[in-house]
Amino acid sequence: SDCFTFDPGFTSTASCESQLTYIDGDQGVLLHRGYSIEELSEKSSFMEVSYLLLNGELPSKQELDDFSYTISRHTMLHEQLSTFYRGFRRDAHPMAIMCGVVGALSAFYHDSTDISDPVQRKIASHRLIAKMPTIAAMAYKYSVGQPFIYPDNKLSYTGNFLRMTFGVPAEEYEVIPAVEQALDRIFILHADHEQNASTSTVRLAGSSGANPFACIAAGIACLWGPAHGGANEAALNMLREIGTPDRIPHYIARAKDKNDPFRLMGFGHRVYKNYDPRATVMQKTVREVLAALKVNDPIFEVAMQLEEMALNDPYFIEKKLFPNVDFYSGIILSAIGFPTTMFTVLFALARTVGWVAQWNEMISDPGQKIGRPRQLYTGPAARPYVSVDKR
Numbered sequence: 001s002d003c004f005t006f007d008p009g010f011t012s013t014a015s016c017e018s019q020l021t022y023i024d025g026d027q028g029v030l031l032h033r034g035y036s037i038e039e040l041s042e043k044s045s046f047m048e049v050s051y052l053l054l055n056g057e058l059p060s061k062q063e064l065d066d067f068s069y070t071i072s073r074h075t076m077l078h079e080q081l082s083t084f085y086r087g088f089r090r091d092a093h094p095m096a097i098m099c100g101v102v103g104a105l106s107a108f109y110h111d112s113t114d115i116s117d118p119v120q121r122k123i124a125s126h127r128l129i130a131k132m133p134t135i136a137a138m139a140y141k142y143s144v145g146q147p148f149i150y151p152d153n154k155l156s157y158t159g160n161f162l163r164m165t166f167g168v169p170a171e172e173y174e175v176i177p178a179v180e181q182a183l184d185r186i187f188i189l190h191a192d193h194e195q196n197a198s199t200s201t202v203r204l205a206g207s208s209g210a211n212p213f214a215c216i217a218a219g220i221a222c223l224w225g226p227a228h229g230g231a232n233e234a235a236l237n238m239l240r241e242i243g244t245p246d247r248i249p250h251y252i253a254r255a256k257d258k259n260d261p262f263r264l265m266g267f268g269h270r271v272y273k274n275y276d277p278r279a280t281v282m283q284k285t286v287r288e289v290l291a292a293l294k295v296n297d298p299i300f301e302v303a304m305q306l307e308e309m310a311l312n313d314p315y316f317i318e319k320k321l322f323p324n325v326d327f328y329s330g331i332i333l334s335a336i337g338f339p340t341t342m343f344t345v346l347f348a349l350a351r352t353v354g355w356v357a358q359w360n361e362m363i364s365d366p367g368q369k370i371g372r373p374r375q376l377y378t379g380p381a382a383r384p385y386v387s388v389d390k391r
């Protein structure tokens, strides 16, 4: 029974069977339930992709309307949660607030913590997807000292989020269609990505029978790290620090230096050894958004030149390091008006759909067991206790 393989970082261990997402890292292919990310991001909507991930098939018009309506019915938060926010410091990182508030949901929605009941699991899933925009927008509002804005269910999922984030009671907020479309696309690009660190965290937490709100809070905590979802914030901060194209070679040299811990943020991926297909869509979307908003961000030029220089450098070629989803997203989010600290929050908002779909898939799997990795013990062999006066 003590026969197992040693695989630190799980580079070659499949932890589950899944029907949700397929990645071919060598070819740079990403499919959700068989549909390519290129087609979904171009032709679909975040609500539709959410339905697809949760249910396995694209919805009919009626099914999509019903699903969107159901989600809209859950957008409000328990009013008492607003006092929970007020316990945080104003300068708290919004991801710290997200970990706390999402974890606290299980204290407010007891009824949907019974994971043995598929109906309750569905309600919990809808609640999580519906409430994330409200929770994320409130984290932002709290940080800038503006009043919380309640959801407006006449708006789309993404339009509603924009209004809750940037609207103020004193003025009518108008959703700019190009912004709404771009953000919806960014949500699609982040919806799921098979067994990445945060999704594996959600599955591992869920494998013990923990309630879904606690599991998603665990996923959010994992996503925050700069090697994972925190990379979008780190990538834009890096681009701003580079500032002008003439400084790029210095940063490339640093990234290649074995004695310097610096890495190009938004570059490299465990699975993609080719261009991340999400980065391709993202780069195209940057152009569209900057044009629509008439923003001229010199950082975009820095990003493109950095990419070109890295892709022609033997170090990056040999190690197969390409831009990933986090490389260009920050430029769009910044043009829309989000501070960098909100970038990973937006990633969490969108990835909640994938987490929830993966969690449901796991709970419904009859072969599901508690996740329990083994280890190679490298500590001392058994030895007798020595009393403190003899040490």
Ligand code: CMC
Pocket: 009, 196, 226, 227, 228, 229, 230, 231, 232, 255, 256, 262, 263, 264, 265, 266, 267, 268, 269, 270, 271, 319, 321, 324, 325, 326
């Ligand atoms: N800049 C410079 N060198 C790099 C980079 C980079 N961004 N990424 C990997 N390398 C090197 C690394 O030093 C290592 O070299 P060597 O073999 O000589 O030791 C080699 O490439 C392989 O890297 P690794 O760290 O062993 O690969 P991994 O699969 O464990 O890590 C990664 C993948 C994404 C954590 C890593 O590429 C990285 O740290 N990238 C920067 C952070 C980032 O952009 N993360 C976002 C990931 S995509 C979406 C998401 O999850 O948010």
